[in-house]
Amino acid sequence: MAGETRRKTPDQLLREVQAEEPVAKKGYLKIFLGYASGVGKSFRMLDEARRRRERGQDVVVGAVQPQVPPEVEALLTKLEVIPLKQIDHGMAIDVDALIKRHPAVCFIDGMAYDNPPGSRNPTRWQDVQDLLRAGIMVVASIDVQYVAELREQVESITGKSVKETVPVSFIKSADEIEIVDAPPEEPIERTPEEQVDARRREQRLSKLRELALVLAADVVDHQLQEYLEQHGIRQHFGAHERILVCITPRANVPDMIETAKTIAEKFHAELIVAYVNQPNISPSDRAALEDKLQTARAAGACIEILEGEDPVSAILEFAKARRITQLFIGHSQRSGLGPRLWGNPVDKLIQRSRGMDVRVFPQ
Amino acid sequence: MPEKGRGKLKIFMGYAAGVGKTYKMLEEARELKAKGINVVVGYFEPHGRKDTIAKAEGLEFVPRKKIVYRESTFEEMDTDAILARRPQVAVVDEFPHTNVPGSERAKRWEDVHVLLDAGIDVLTTMNVQHLESLNDEVWRVTGIRVRETIPDWVVEQADEVVMIDLTPRALLHRLERGVVYGREKAEQAMRNFFRESTLVALRELALRQAAHEVEHRIGDDEAGTHAEAGVQDGKRKHHRILVHVTADPQTAMLIRRAKRVSDFLGAECFAVAVQASGDLSTLPESDREAINRHLNFARNLHIETRILEGEDTAPTLVDFARRNQITQIFLARPRDRRWFPPLSRNLVQRIVALAKDMQIVIVSEREPVIH
Numbered sequence: 104m105a106g107e108t109r110r111k112t113p114d115q116l117l118r119e120v121q122a123e124e125p126v127a128k129k130g131y132l133k134i135f136l137g138y139a140s141g142v143g144k145s146f147r148m149l150d151e152a153r154r155r156r157e158r159g160q161d162v163v164v165g166a167v168q169p170q171v172p173p174e175v176e177a178l179l180t181k182l183e184v185i186p187l188k189q190i191d192h193g194m195a196i197d198v199d200a201l202i203k204r205h206p207a208v209c210f211i212d213g214m215a216y217d218n219p220p221g222s223r224n225p226t227r228w229q230d231v232q233d234l235l236r237a238g239i240m241v242v243a244s245i246d247v248q249y250v251a252e253l254r255e256q257v258e259s260i261t262g263k264s265v266k267e268t269v270p271v272s273f274i275k276s277a278d279e280i281e282i283v284d285a286p287p288e289e290p291i292e293r294t295p296e297e298q299v300d301a302r303r304r305e306q307r308l309s310k311l312r313e314l315a316l317v318l319a320a321d322v323v324d325h326q327l328q329e330y331l332e333q334h335g336i337r338q339h340f341g342a343h344e345r346i347l348v349c350i351t352p353r354a355n356v357p358d359m360i361e362t363a364k365t366i367a368e369k370f371h372a373e374l375i376v377a378y379v380n381q382p383n384i385s386p387s388d389r390a391a392l393e394d395k396l397q398t399a400r401a402a403g404a405c406i407e408i409l410e411g412e413d414p415v416s417a418i419l420e421f422a423k424a425r426r427i428t429q430l431f432i433g434h435s436q437r438s439g440l441g442p443r444l445w446g447n448p449v450d451k452l453i454q455r456s457r458g459m460d461v462r463v464f465p466q
Numbered sequence: 467m468p469e470k471g472r473g474k475l476k477i478f479m480g481y482a483a484g485v486g487k488t489y490k491m492l493e494e495a496r497e498l499k500a501k502g503i504n505v506v507v508g509y510f511e512p513h514g515r516k517d518t519i520a521k522a523e524g525l526e527f528v529p530r531k532k533i534v535y536r537e538s539t540f541e542e543m544d545t546d547a548i549l550a551r552r553p554q555v556a557v558v559d560e561f562p563h564t565n566v567p568g569s570e571r572a573k574r575w576e577d578v579h580v581l582l583d584a585g586i587d588v589l590t591t592m593n594v595q596h597l598e599s600l601n602d603e604v605w606r607v608t609g610i611r612v613r614e615t616i617p618d619w620v621v622e623q624a625d626e627v628v629m630i631d632l633t634p635r636a637l638l639h640r641l642e643r644g645v646v647y648g649r650e651k652a653e654q655a656m657r658n659f660f661r662e663s664t665l666v667a668l669r670e671l672a673l674r675q676a677a678h679e680v681e682h683r684i685g686d687d688e689a690g691t692h693a694e695a696g697v698q699d700g701k702r703k704h705h706r707i708l709v710h711v712t713a714d715p716q717t718a719m720l721i722r723r724a725k726r727v728s729d730f731l732g733a734e735c736f737a738v739a740v741q742a743s744g745d746l747s748t749l750p751e752s753d754r755e756a757i758n759r760h761l762n763f764a765r766n767l768h769i770e771t772r773i774l775e776g777e778d779t780a781p782t783l784v785d786f787a788r789r790n791q792i793t794q795i796f797l798a799r800p801r802d803r804r805w806f807p808p809l810s811r812n813l814v815q816r817i818v819a820l821a822k823d824m825q826i827v828i829v830s831e832r833e834p835v836i837h
Contacts, residue, residue: 133633279633279635279636280633281631281632281633281636282629282631282673283631284628284629284630284631284676285628286626286628306684309680309683309684310684312680313677313680313681313684316629316673316674316676316677316680317673317674317677319631319673320670320673320674320677323666323669323670323673324670326666327663327666327667327670330663342603342607342667342670342671342674343670343674362825365731366727366730366731369678369681369730369731370674370730371674371677434818434822449818450815450818453799453814453815453818453828456830457799457830458830458831458832458833459830459832460723460827460828460829460830461799461827461828461830462794462825462826462827462828463818463825463826463827463828464825465822465823465824465825466822
C-alpha cells in the first residue's frame with residue numbers, strides 16, 4: 104500500500120492538491136513577515152503592489168501605516184488607496200468599500216490592529232478574513248512581535264507588553280509567507296554608555312529576528328507536511344528535526360530530557376516523549392513513571408502513550424508515522440555483556456530504525 | 467585612512483538561483499557608493515539577467531584574470547589586482563565557487579579570506595545547499611550531491627548572514643517569465659531542480675540555517691558583554707564528541723552529522739581511526755586512501771583527528787573516549803548484512819555494550835525522497 108503512494112513524487116502530489124482545491128474556495132493570502140519596523144517590510148510589499156499593477160493586475164491598497172518613510176510615500180502615489188474609515192475615535196479598514204470595489208489583490212500594511220468598538224470585527228485580521236471569504240486575494244504584513252502565541256517570548260526579549268495580536272493559526276493558514284530579513288543597523292559609535300545601549304538594542308533585535316526566521320520556517324514546514332500528510336508519504340522530507348524520547352519507568356529521564364531539550368532548542372526541533380504501555384507494571388514503577396512523565400511535561404514535550412504488544416514495533420511505527428529524525432533511548436537494563444544481545448530491545452531498535460539517528464543514553 | 471584590521475564579511479544567502487541574492491548585494495554596493503564609500507566589484511556573474519545587470523551599472527569593476535587550462539581560457543577573480551586597488555569594500559559573487567586548476571587558490575572563499583586579511587570588507591552570495599554540513603540533507607531533498615561545498619566554520623566567521631527570501635511560487639513565476647534562465651534552460655530546470663516541493667524544502671533549510679546563524683552571533687555578543695552569560699554556560703553540561711573514522715563511504719556523512727551537532731551544542735569534536743599498527747601502513751591501498759581522505763575531510767572542517775593504536779576497535783575507542791572525557795560517540799549504522807549472523811556482535815553492538823556511561827549516537831544514512 105505504502106509502495107503505491109510512494110511512486111508519486113511530492114511534486115506530482117503538490118499539483119494534485121492544487122488541482123483538487125475548489126476554485127472559489129477563498130482568496131489567496133500572502134504574508135510579509137518582519138521582525139521590527141524599519142527593516143523595509145512596507146517598501147517590499149508595496150513594491151510588489153507596484154509590479155503587479157504594472158503587469159496589469161487590479162490592485163488596491165486597503166491599509167497603510169500611520170507614518171511612512173519617503174520611499175514608501177513615493178510608491179503610494181502610484182497606487183490606488185482606499186483610506187481607513189473613522190469609527191468613533193479609532194480607525195479601521197473599510198471592508199465594505201473594499202468588497203464593493205472588489206480588486207483582484209488587496210494590500211494591507213499592518214495586520215495586527217484592534218478595531219475600535221462598533222466595527223464590523225474586533226480585530227483587523229478578521230477583516231482580512233472577510234476579504235478572503237469575499238474571494239479577494241490579500242497581501243498583508245505583520246511583525247513577529249504581534250503573533251499571539253509568541254507574546255511571552257517577545258515580552259521577555261523586549262520587556263514591553265504587546266496588546267494587539269494575530270493568532271499563529273491565521274499566519275499558518277497563509278498560502279505564501281515571505282520573510283523580510285535584514286540585520287539590525289550597526290550601532291554608530293558614541294559614548295561608551297550609548298554603545299552598550301546600542302548593543303543591547305541590537306541583541307534584542309537579533310533575538311526577534313531569529314524568532315521571525317523560525318516562525319517562517321515553521322509555516323513553510325507546515326505547508327510541506329500538510330501535502331505529505333494528505334498523500335500518505337511517510338518519509339521525512341524537509342529540514343525540521345523531530346526528536347522522540349522513549350522512556351521506561353527506570354530510565355534516567357532527567358538526563359535524557361535535558362539533552363533532548365537542549366538539542367530541540369538548538370535545532371528548533373519538535374520534541375515528543377513516548378511511553379509504551381506495559382500491562383503488568385508494579386505500583387512503584389507506575390509512580391516512577393508518573394513522575395518522569397511530569398518531568399517531560401515540564402520540559403514542554405508533547406507526551407504520547409503508545410499501545411502494542413511489542414514495544415520495539417510500537418515505537419518504530421509511531422516514529423515512522425511522525426517522521427521522527429532522532430530517536431532517544433536508554434541503555435538496556437539487562438547486562439549487555441552476555442551473548443544474548445540479539446534479544447536486547449536496544450539492539451533491535453538500532454537495527455530496525457532506518458533513516459533516523461538513534462541516541463542511546465547511560466542509565 | 468586609519469588601519470582597521472581584518473575586513474568584515476557579509477553573506478547574502480538564498481536557497482536557489484534567481485531569488486535575488488546578487489541583485490540585493492549590488493543594491494547594497496550602490497548604497498555604499500552613494501555614501502562615498504570606496505566600492506569595487508571583484509567578481510560578478512550576470513547570468514544574462516537584465517535587472518541584475520542594471521544594478522551593476524555605474525559600479526567600478528576590477529578586470530578578471532584570464533587563466534588557460536587545457537587549451538581553454540577561463541576567467542577568475544583577480545585577487546592581486548583588487549589588493550592593489552585597495553578598496554574599502556569588494557563585491558564578490560558566488561562564494562562557494564571552485565577556481566579553475568592553475569589558479570593561485572583552490573576556492574573563491576580562500577581568495578575572499580585574502581581580501582579580508584588585507585582589511586577589505588567583502589559582500590558575497592551563496593545558496594544554503596553549498597554548506598558542507600547540509601550536504602546529506604540537500605541530497606535527500608534534491609537527489610543531487612552538491613560538490614562545491616563550503617566548510618561551516620567559514621560561514622560562521624562571517625560578520626553577517628542575511629537571508630534573501632522569495633516564495634517558491636514567485637521564483638517559479640520568474641523562471642516561467644524567463645527572468646532567471648533562457649526559456650529552454652528554464653523548462654529543463656523546472657523539471658529537475660526547480661520543482662516546487664524541492665524548493666519549499668530547500669527554503670525551509672535556508673530559513674532554519676539563517677535562524678541558526680543569527681543565534682550563533684547573539685551568543686558571541688552576549689559572551690562579550692554580559693558576565694552572567696558565562697555563569698549560565700558553566701551550569702550547562704559541556705559536551706565532547708568523538709567520531710569513528712573508517713574506510714566506509716558513510717564516514718563522510720557521519721562526520722558532517724557529528725560536526726553539525728557539535729556546532730549547534732558548542733561541543734568539541736574529535737575524529738579517530740583505530741588501527742592495530744597505530745598507522746595506516748599495513749592497510750590495502752584503497753582503504754588507506756579512503757581513511758586518509760576522511761581524516762583530511764574532518765581536518766578541513768576544523769575537527770581534531772588522530773589514529774589510535776589497538777588490535778580491537780571497540781575497547782580501544784571506548785578507552786580513548788573515557789580518557790578524554792568524551793560524552794558522545796558517533797558511529798555509522800552498520801549496513802543491513804552486518805547484523806547477520808545474529809550471534810556475532812557488530813561494532814555498534816559491542817560499543818553500546820561497553821560504553822554504558824556515555825551517549826552513543828548511531829547515525830543512519832537518509833536516502834533521497836523518491837525522485
